[in-house]
Amino acid sequence: xNPVAVLYDWFKENEEKFVSCCSEIEFKDTxxxxxxxxxxxxxxxxxxxxxxxxxxxxxQIIEVQSEESTYPHTGNCESIEEFKQHxxxxxxxFENEACRNA
Numbered sequence: 001x002n003p004v005a006v007l008y009d010w011f012k013e014n015e016e017k018f019v020s021c022c023s024e025i026e027f028k029d030t031x032x033x034x035x036x037x038x039x040x041x042x043x044x045x046x047x048x049x050x051x052x053x054x055x056x057x058x059x060q061i062i063e064v065q066s067e068e069s070t071y072p073h074t075g076n077c078e079s080i081e082e083f084k085q086h087x088x089x090x091x092x093x094f095e096n097e098a099c100r101n102a
Contacts, residue, residue, distance in 0.1 A: 003050040005058065005060040005085055010087045011037050021099035041098045048090065055083050057091050 004041075011027045016058075018025045024040040032064075033052040045062040056076040061070045072090055077083040 001051045001080060003055055004029060004033065004052055006080065006083060007035050007037060007050045014091060044098045055080065057083055057086055058088065
């Protein structure tokens with residue numbers, strides 16, 4: 001399974017939670033081996049992007065009030081399992097932080 005497909009499956013599995021916590025959600029597949037999930041919450045703007053080449057994953061979180069950006073992961077993953085684990089870690093943060101004040 002390639003990273004774009006994994007990202008899509010992860011998005012669909014968690015879509016109900018994203019809808020309940022976000023003012024806007026979007027999954028965008030370029031059709032050229034890359035895709036992005038954008039999530040807007042009351043306090044955060046999030047972008048999760050993947051590329052099929054090199055198992056690449058970038059996660060950016062912007063805290064709206066301070067405009068401060070954090071990057072829980074950027075760049076290549078060693079395996080699809082590592083890629084999935086970064087998504088699991090991000091989702092745990094999302095549930096505990098981004099959805100807390102939704």
